[in-house]
Amino acid sequence: MITTADGTIGAQTARPADHPVLGAAGLASPASLYRPLTVADTVEILADGAADLLAGGTDLVPALRTGRRRPRRIIALRRVLELRTRGASADGLIIGAGVTYQDLAGWSLSPGLAATARVVGSPQIRNLGTVGGALGTADPRGDLLTFLSAADAEVVLRSVHGARTVTVPSYLAEGRDPTELITAVRLPRPCGPQAYLKVGARQAASAAVVSCALVVDRVRERVACAIGGVAGRPVRPVAAEDFVRAGVDWATGTAPPDVVAGFGELVTEAVRAVEDPLPDDPRASVAYRRHAAGVLAARAAGRCLSGPSPVRSAGGR
């Protein structure tokens, strides 16, 4: 049971009005913590756009501590079990916003997502951090964001007015309305090898300096690539994708070494051409990141396109 200074407020019933389990009643703009149990209740509490969402807390709680974020109202999503499901249908995979990196790390249905989740943070962070939180923060170096960009994923948002689905690039361009909850991401089922490679300040428990996601689709005969850590959002090197696609022998799913090397060079070119490059950083210059992007892309392509295994994932080393 949780109480405020002026009395006890229950938390278990369904009406949103009953959910401010922590709050100062009587203030003009009451500051509260809400702990709803369902998506329907969550979007109702969100309807005035005046609350911050809390998932695993790995980004938000340190920001509260330093005062970088000062919400008057917080909606904690930990008890919304609907958000913690993931599944597969004929069309693809759907992953609830409350699914953690740890949940994804062992998921055999998506080897690329699993490889990505395994190189995020530490076990402590992977046990807490969620898909919804990664999209909410939308850090241009975020590992999941980079992989989802290569995988042509879509973001499902819900408000009291209903649900809508947008592509990752348009989500990143337009953002989320403050009345909307991210409920899930959708992505196509893997149809070939996938890789996620990352260079960080350390080999584990550190954010990406540069990263590369590669998704090979042997059914549609396509190669998709996304580079993280070089621009304000993950970069899709379209010319490089087209080049490697044309160079793959799709009967075997393999590409010769010169195609793989050329792909790396074209990725470096694409990174050089981005309009909003992330600025120089004392430990990772723009030139280094450009170079590393090409190296990672060629390495990922080498792993995914050298056959013979039909579906293969490569981890973060």
Added chain:
Amino acid sequence: MSEPAYRNVSVDEDPACPSHDAGPRVSYQLHIDGGVREVAGAWFGESLLRVLRDHLGVLSVKDACEQGRCGSCSVLMDGRLVTSCTVLAADAADAQVTTVAGLGVGGPARAVQAAFLAHGAVQCGFCTPGFVVAVTDLLARRPDADEDEIRESLAGNICRCTGYGRIIAAIRSVQEARRRPGDTRWRPGTGQRPGTDQRQGTGR
């Protein structure tokens, strides 16, 4: 750090934290190490780490970075290893929180603690409670983890003294003791004398 003063610090008197005026004081219960503790008048945005230390006087949970990076504040929440500085305390109200003191006698915790002492894996000791929680969690899930997996699993726990070699040696001794024929209990390794292991970690 004088204990009583620290323990009774009220959030109102902590000017270093600008966010404390941004919400109400709230009261709730936490389930810690099998017991129920009352939290009275905590700021609603307080982390589990701050509530454990400042409101409840649970000082074995160490505070070093408050950014989830060092692991010294590690606890189990509903059996999962987490950094308590990145958990909102009031949202942990219905969870079981386990600190190093509550790890219990059934699992590897006691053996891990004894092995840390025997192998010189405790120097200043600041990182130790967090390490013991993380190692106990690892060995309970993956008793036969190899050295690479051990190092990777502990990447979220930083130690500034030992160079990690002695910590790894302590963990290996716990694993060896468990593997001895006829012995399925967790107990500390006895093969090495204190301080004889000079292996150093790669620091990753």
